[in-house]
Amino acid sequence: MVDTSLRNRVGIEFDRVTNVHSTDFPGYYPGEDHSWNLDKFKESFKINISHLNQESSTFDLIGVDASVANAFRRIMISEIPTLAVEYVYIENNTSIIQDEVLAHRLGLIPLRANPDYLRWFKKDDPNFEPTDYDTVVLKLAVKCTTNAKAPAGTTDPKELYNNAHVYANQIVFEPQGRQEEWFPDGVVPVNPDILVAKLRPGQEIDLTMHCILGIGQDHAKFSPVATASYRLLPTIDIIGEKITGELAEKFKSCFPEGVIGINSSGEAFVKDARKDTVSREVLRHPEFNGRVRLGRQRNHFIFSVESTGAMTPDDIFIKSVQLLKKKAQILRKFNLRD
Template sequence: MSHLDRKRVGIEHDRVTNVSSTDFPGYYPGEDHSWNLENFKKNFKIDIQYLTDLNSEFDLIGLDASVANAFRRIMIAEIPTLAVEYVFIENNTSIIQDEVLAHRLGLIPLKANPEYMRWFNKDDPNAEPTDYDTVVLRLSAECTANPDAPAGTTDPKLLYNNAHVYARDIEYQVNGHQPEWFPDGVHPTNPDILIAKLRPGQSIDLTMHCILGIGQDHAKFSPVATASYRLLPTIDITGDPITGELAQKFRSCFPKGVVGINNKGEAYIKDARRDTVSREVLRHPEFANRVKLGRQRDHFIYTVESTGAMTPDEIFLKSVQLLRRKCEVLRKFNLST
């Protein structure tokens, strides 16, 4: 098997080939694949396709799948964030039960830098919250009739005051040193999250304590809504050029933008990245042995969607730092034993 074929997962009409990994990443018997930092620097590459405050797509090129997947798992489960953990309900006369209301509040993502916060000791029943480990939020809303509502309206938002309680109604309670750590305060990442609907005579009055946590404890602490990757698709046209009506049919076998047709009427691969590897082209006998599908084993296309607690690039950088710390701990353990 050639070096190029090694780096590809084969896609055939009835199976996927070359999926097995080696005992050690990049190692093949009878060849020298010893670790070399300069070679790694030369082969490793990061390409950012787009980056916003909530979404990003970037390519990691030149890594083994075990390392690439470690980043994904760390982003989902091990990066600390702040979330509501304790809800002290003083009054709740809405139709939402206390437990459901508390659960709903806990799932609201919060915009707050967790760097300065300490871990709250939940295992100690006598532990008292402090400004170093707990952020306090308040929610107080009461629904009343609106005396100035337009005649004949049936819209609850016009008929009543505080008919809908939103995340924007949550208030941050400043404590101790926290103004230095949170100069912009602590607030929900999306102010339009609906918490409850109230009618006249109903009210909600409660206090929330937010602490540090990680996604493997509860999904509410995960900084990502989704974090996934896929391998870069590869499409090779083999043999004679595909032309004429056959080129049109060939193009229709792929998602839009994958295949183009040049001024000679020949099909060519325009952007394999857009392909979903549907294998539709392999269903047609006229394309047998004329196209080769695959995926590049060391080219990972990451998609990270943040909840808003931190930006996608921050999340990825924190996953790199966490993996490095894990390696350092493991290295010290091996040296000590």
């Protein structure tokens, strides 16, 4: 009889990590019937959202293989299209920032706009002309002058001069064609307080930006996430005799706050394993040898997605699912041809 109780556990020991191997086909084991069953998959598959707002989200993806979870992560980082500045046409730049550095800074400003209305710009075609269907135009025209009404004795450049600091909120959207209809709220920087440059009287910046669709694998400026990562759910099993009294307090101190609790009878119990960082501190103490088993759940992924603000984290994940589905459909189509 094969013991499958720890099959989905990565073992965490004092000096090594065990059970990290996988089968040639994930979830399939020799001599056992693991034929695909949709109803069985539905029973084990779950998505639990523990945190979600406009900037970040944390959710659990349960019941899939690491290859699937990692596919979602990679797609979120590098394959979801967003809008960013690609071409900068500088009419005048007398600031101390070189043209190419200024263009690079502008390109890295995240823009809030729905990319679904736009088509791909054909950069490789020298005869391709930009249209309202593939290009968004932004304008930045700022000149620094002396503030005649500055308070006497002040040394603050913001009070001494007008437009001493150039911020992202001074970028103006210039709708072309039907773009006013597609982007009723305009195309604006996610954070209006991003500092673009500092000017002094007589200096000015006058330029036009063309924004196009792109993906993170082309350039990081197109990536919709600041970070997208996951970790396996930690598991802590207290085995053997109960841990009580002073030993329970010491046991609790071996883990981050909130992982281990102590009940009214003085017995230690696992309160919230997901808060554990798997430091293995408890394994350093001989009194706990053979009394605790650490691990990670192989098919339980805790995702953390931090958006740049170009789109919400839930939209980013949904788009990653749609893209993975398209990839699978294309692969299936070619396999059917063969």
